[in-house]
Amino acid sequence: MSELIVRDNSAACRAGCGACCIAPSITSPIPGMPNGKPAGVRCVQLDDHHLCRLFGRPERPRVCEQFNFDATVCGEHREEALATLSWLEESTR
Structure with missing residues (x-):
């Protein structure tokens, strides 16, 4: 079974996944990516272990804060x- 990190009561995240930092487009500014990012492009804030460098920080885009782990979206791996x-x-689109 995949390892999950519980970040609070409403959200959990698979350690080292980072799919939500790669697959979707983000239209709001991200530190280091002032125009956001296109779909399929790795966010510059995703570290080598597929963890967000901005997690829990005020600079993190609101759209990222609002994305929560969902088994139907995140699957098994x-x-x-x-x-x-x-x-x-x-x-x-």
């Missing part, structure tokens, strides 16, 4: 999360 998030991004 990172590759499943990347596939689902990429499909959702493409489907909602």
